[in-house]
Amino acid sequence: MKGSQLGEFEEIILLLIAVMQEDAYGLAIQERFQEQTGRSAAIGAVHSALNRLEEKGFVESQLAEATAERGGRRKRIFSMTLAGKNALQVSKDLRNNLWDQIPDYGFEGLKAVLLWR
Amino acid sequence: MNSHKTTLPERLILWLCKPRFAEEILGDLEEYRFRLNERNSKFKTLKYWYQPVLFIRLYALKSPFKRSNTQSMLNMNLKIAVRSLKREKFYSFINIFGLALGITTCLFIGMFIKDEMSYDQHWKNSDRIYRAAAHLKFMGNQFDMAVSPAPMWEAFEKDFPEIEEAARMRSLDNIILELDNKRMVKVASFAHADQEAFNIFQFTTLAGTLDLSEPNTVVVSESTAKQLYGVNESLDKTIKFYDQTYVIKGVYKDIPENSHFHYAMLGSMANWANSTNTEWGSNNFRTYFLLHEGVDYQVLYEKFKTVYPKYFGPMLAEHSDTNWEQFLESGSYVDYELQPLESIHLHSDLSYEIEPNGSFQYIILFGAAGLFVLIIACINFMNISTARSSTRAKEVGMRKVLGSRKSFLVNQFMIESLLNAIVAALIATIAVYLLLPFFNQLTGKSLSNPYFGDLFLFPWAIGGTIIVGILAGIYPAFFLSSFKPLKVLKGELRLGVKSGWMRNTLVVVQFSASIILIFGAVVIGSQLKYIQSKSLGFSKDQVLILRNTYLMGDKVEAFKKEVKNQPSVINATTTSFLPTGNSRSDSPLLPKESTTTEEMVSLQIWGVDEDYIPTLDINLIDGRNFDENLATDSNAVILNQAALDKFGFENPVGQQLKTINGFQVWGMKEFKVIGVMDNFHFDSFKSNIDPMVLINVNSTGNIAIRYDAQQTTDLIAHLETLWSEFNANVPFEYTFMDQEFEAKYDSEQKLGTLFTIFSGLAIFIACLGLFGLAAFTTDQRKKELGIRKVLGASLPQLMVKQLSGYTKLLLVAVTLSLPIGIYLMSGWLDNFAYRTGINFLMVVVPIMLVLFLAWFTVSIISYKAAVQNPVKNLKYE
Numbered sequence: 005m006k007g008s009q010l011g012e013f014e015e016i017i018l019l020l021i022a023v024m025q026e027d028a029y030g031l032a033i034q035e036r037f038q039e040q041t042g043r044s045a046a047i048g049a050v051h052s053a054l055n056r057l058e059e060k061g062f063v064e065s066q067l068a069e070a071t072a073e074r075g076g077r078r079k080r081i082f083s084m085t086l087a088g089k090n091a092l093q094v095s096k097d098l099r100n101n102l103w104d105q106i107p108d109y110g111f112e113g114l115k116a117v118l119l120w121r
Numbered sequence: 122m123n124s125h126k127t128t129l130p131e132r133l134i135l136w137l138c139k140p141r142f143a144e145e146i147l148g149d150l151e152e153y154r155f156r157l158n159e160r161n162s163k164f165k166t167l168k169y170w171y172q173p174v175l176f177i178r179l180y181a182l183k184s185p186f187k188r189s190n191t192q193s194m195l196n197m198n199l200k201i202a203v204r205s206l207k208r209e210k211f212y213s214f215i216n217i218f219g220l221a222l223g224i225t226t227c228l229f230i231g232m233f234i235k236d237e238m239s240y241d242q243h244w245k246n247s248d249r250i251y252r253a254a255a256h257l258k259f260m261g262n263q264f265d266m267a268v269s270p271a272p273m274w275e276a277f278e279k280d281f282p283e284i285e286e287a288a289r290m291r292s293l294d295n296i297i298l299e300l301d302n303k304r305m306v307k308v309a310s311f312a313h314a315d316q317e318a319f320n321i322f323q324f325t326t327l328a329g330t331l332d333l334s335e336p337n338t339v340v341v342s343e344s345t346a347k348q349l350y351g352v353n354e355s356l357d358k359t360i361k362f363y364d365q366t367y368v369i370k371g372v373y374k375d376i377p378e379n380s381h382f383h384y385a386m387l388g389s390m391a392n393w394a395n396s397t398n399t400e401w402g403s404n405n406f407r408t409y410f411l412l413h414e415g416v417d418y419q420v421l422y423e424k425f426k427t428v429y430p431k432y433f434g435p436m437l438a439e440h441s442d443t444n445w446e447q448f449l450e451s452g453s454y455v456d457y458e459l460q461p462l463e464s465i466h467l468h469s470d471l472s473y474e475i476e477p478n479g480s481f482q483y484i485i486l487f488g489a490a491g492l493f494v495l496i497i498a499c500i501n502f503m504n505i506s507t508a509r510s511s512t513r514a515k516e517v518g519m520r521k522v523l524g525s526r527k528s529f530l531v532n533q534f535m536i537e538s539l540l541n542a543i544v545a546a547l548i549a550t551i552a553v554y555l556l557l558p559f560f561n562q563l564t565g566k567s568l569s570n571p572y573f574g575d576l577f578l579f580p581w582a583i584g585g586t587i588i589v590g591i592l593a594g595i596y597p598a599f600f601l602s603s604f605k606p607l608k609v610l611k612g613e614l615r616l617g618v619k620s621g622w623m624r625n626t627l628v629v630v631q632f633s634a635s636i637i638l639i640f641g642a643v644v645i646g647s648q649l650k651y652i653q654s655k656s657l658g659f660s661k662d663q664v665l666i667l668r669n670t671y672l673m674g675d676k677v678e679a680f681k682k683e684v685k686n687q688p689s690v691i692n693a694t695t696t697s698f699l700p701t702g703n704s705r706s707d708s709p710l711l712p713k714e715s716t717t718t719e720e721m722v723s724l725q726i727w728g729v730d731e732d733y734i735p736t737l738d739i740n741l742i743d744g745r746n747f748d749e750n751l752a753t754d755s756n757a758v759i760l761n762q763a764a765l766d767k768f769g770f771e772n773p774v775g776q777q778l779k780t781i782n783g784f785q786v787w788g789m790k791e792f793k794v795i796g797v798m799d800n801f802h803f804d805s806f807k808s809n810i811d812p813m814v815l816i817n818v819n820s821t822g823n824i825a826i827r828y829d830a831q832q833t834t835d836l837i838a839h840l841e842t843l844w845s846e847f848n849a850n851v852p853f854e855y856t857f858m859d860q861e862f863e864a865k866y867d868s869e870q871k872l873g874t875l876f877t878i879f880s881g882l883a884i885f886i887a888c889l890g891l892f893g894l895a896a897f898t899t900d901q902r903k904k905e906l907g908i909r910k911v912l913g914a915s916l917p918q919l920m921v922k923q924l925s926g927y928t929k930l931l932l933v934a935v936t937l938s939l940p941i942g943i944y945l946m947s948g949w950l951d952n953f954a955y956r957t958g959i960n961f962l963m964v965v966v967p968i969m970l971v972l973f974l975a976w977f978t979v980s981i982i983s984y985k986a987a988v989q990n991p992v993k994n995l996k997y998e
Contacts (some may be wrong), residue, residue: 029145029149030145030146030149031149031152031153046171047146047149047150047153051142051146051149055142067144067145070148071152073151073152073156074148074149074151074152074155075147075148075151075152077144077145077147077148077151078144078145078148079145079148080145
């Protein structure tokens with residue numbers, strides 16, 4: 005298995021899958037991504053991320069029913085695995101941990117630097 | 122399933138993406154389109170198209186290394202090919218080395234031919250540009266010239282609506298310009314041109330405008346401009362030549378090498394005195410026509426005939442007592458041909474060409490020679506492969522038993538052959554790039570980057586390699602794969618014998634081709650030798666020529682006197698006309714008492730001084746030389762033998778000649794014959810010596826100096842000092858007459874060198890193949906040799922036995938090739954009016970050479986086998 009790190013884009017996709025549940029398939033995820041982040045992503049990019057997540061074992065997928073607007077083709081519905089949930093948790097803990105370590109004046113200092121510039 | 126047409130983006134995905142993703146991706150794509158339609162989005166087609174492109178990502182792509190059956194088969198074939206190459210290093214070397222030589226030769230010849238064929242194609246509209254060429258027959262004299270009369274361009278443009286544009290050029294080569302700062306610069310080729318020439322030939326303007334409509338204007342090429350004042354600095358500067366001052370109006374990009382003219386400067390036609398004359402009888406201008414699109418030039422050429430009476434009739438009436446009808450009845454004619462621009466370089470060989478042209482005949486000769494060499498190399502592969510069939514036969518038998526189909530085996534052997542060809546082509550490519558400078562030197566071209574440059578040989582090289590691979594491999598492939606497995610495995614097939622007749626035929630073909638090439642080289646060599654050693658009627662050795670002496674004006678005589686005072690100078694003459702030069706002047710003369718133009722003889726009339734005949738060592742057979750002390754010699758002429766034969770005088774000395782209808786030649790109308798000289802060669806050996814007279818008139822173009830060979834360097838130094846005293850600003854230039862003479866036969870020299878190289882390569886490759894073949898067959902007959910030796914055969918007996926088989930083949934090759942060779946080469950010799958015959962020695966030398974080389978090759982192998990201890994060969998039995 006490849007490294008089990010989560011990239012930023014992958015993390016968001018994974019979170020979206022968790023949020024969307026039964027509705028999580030390629031194009032829907034892409035649209036939701038655009039809604040939530042205001043960034044645009046190509047379907048290809050989303051697919052590529054989903055594919056990586058599946059290889060890492062964070063999501064699993066099964067083919068669902070076909071619809072007319074898909075030209076009679078079936079959707080692939082993604083759902084998060086336990087490993088995926090753990091990875092999100094690890095990522096979140098890491099962030100929280102780091103947030104906690106920021107000293108109080110950390111943000112002040114940053115503001116000062118910004119003003120000075 | 123919805124039945125809808127698969128769109129192109131969908132097909133793209135199906136083609137590129139792994140099948141397991143396809144359905145999902147295609148579904149998303151379809152839905153995406155559906156939504157785009159629903160939203161009535163802008164640029165929906167573009168957006169729809171954009172998406173699949175983004176799917177081209179590594180994870181989704183099909184692997185290019187997919188394991189299919191055909192592919193693994195190909196891989197295996199390649200592997201077998203490489204292994205058999207490695208296993209048989211000796212034979213592989215012979216094959217590949219021979220092929221590489223053959224391909225290299227072919228590539229060079231291809232370059233040469235492609236370059237020769239590309240002449241003048243770079244001009245825009247080159248397919249619509251034509252040059253008028255004269256074919257005239259006049260009182261029994263035939264003229265084929267690349268020139269036409271002065272008024273023709275305008276008259277024909279008016280007469281024929283097919284002509285879109287017409288223009289003339291009048292070449293004056295080799296002129297010396299004087300710059301503002303008194304510096305002198307030599308310009309190699311110059312012509313007066315009509316302004317319309319720029320509408321026909323699309324020159325690339327670098328600076329100023331190409332405008333010659335005003336008198337006293339010139340335009341110069343880039344490299345000339347650099348010699349003058351600089352590309353941009355030259356504009357509106359002045360130059361002087363022939364006592365006229367000209368303004369430089371424009372600079373054009375140098376005319377490409379592959380053009381039939383390379384004028385370094387063009388001047389206004391208005392400055393050429395004769396440009397406005399309406400004389401149809403004198404041909405001095407090169408006329409170019411640009412025809413309208415879709416005009417058939419042959420049809421137009423036929424139409425030309427209708428206007429000849431209109432223009433040439435009055436001309437005839439004026440200069441002679443005949444009219445147009447009588448003129449035609451007497452067998453004379455006027456005919457102006459249209460030469461397509463692109464064909465001029467290879468197909469035009471007329472008098473007064475601008476520069477020496479190429480020759481289509483040589484293209485064919487080279488092409489054939491190159492092909493011969495390549496075929497010889499291909500035959501090596503065929504012969505060695507089939508001869509070695511015994512070693513491969515068991516492999517073939519085993520494969521067949523294990524279920525291999527014939528087509529598979531054919532493929533396998535073809536791939537082997539292709540691999541050989543590809544390796545050879547790679548070596549050849551390297552060789553071509555390395556040897557290019559030598560090739561350029563040999564052919565006088567300046568080609569570069571043959572594969573991807575202007576020549577773009579790359580596709581030819583690829584295609585050629587594949588063809589060579591297939592050609593060389595096809596016979597062995599079918600031969601080898603046709604073995605009956607049972608027979609082979611039982612050992613019934615006497616291997617390598619079955620294909621004997623085919624191999625013998627191929628060997629005969631190889632050696633026939635080699636003999637033809639060697640014979641060709643020998644004949645060309647002998648003709649060159651003949652040209653160099655034939656008595657020319659003058660002595661070209663130890664004559665030094667100073668050009669451009671006319672620039673000294675009146676001081677020439679004084680200069681000549683000074684030159685003659687030099688201790689190492691034997692004699693010196695001033696003249697514009699030298700046998701090795703380009704200046705010519707012909708006019709018709711007739712006996713004084715003659716009343717009809719029928720006795721007219723067209724003659725070269727050369728103005729020379731009294732030192733001409735002694736300086737050039739020309740033999741006088743009758744009468745005397747000019748005498749400067751005799752005032753009556755001012756209209757004296759000396760005939761050559763050819764002129765005497767034409768006039769048919771019994772006592773030539775004292776005869777009087779006159780011009781036609783009071784025409785002035787060299788300012789005179791009547792001449793007196795004072796002597797007759799031997800013919801001397803002033804034209805190419807390709808034509809007979811024309812009638813000529815020498816006339817005692819000053820013409821100051823050159824000084825020719827006969828010197829004492831012991832003191833050449835001293836002489837040149839002295840002459841240079843002398844030159845600068847008389848002619849300070851003009852660069853000092855000298856040539857030797859024998860070198861100028863050699864240069865005239867430059868293309869024959871090149872042909873000779875190339876044929877020597879080709880024939881050397883051919884016989885080398887053929888012997889290489891023979892060596893391989895002999896090595897193999899001798900190896901096969903080791904046991905036979907051993908037994909013979911045990912039974913008491915001597916070494917010479919064994920050798921003779923071995924050699925006799927090949928000797929028979931060689932003799933067949935000799936009998937086949939000699940008639941072909943003699944036929945081809947006597948055809949070539951027919952180009953020359955003065956030529957060597959094909960003699961016994963010329964036939965025997967190539968045969969002996971080939972026989973000797975072949976014997977030598979086979980002997981190396983058979984000697985090694987024959988001296989071996991028979992025990993070694995027999996002990997395993």
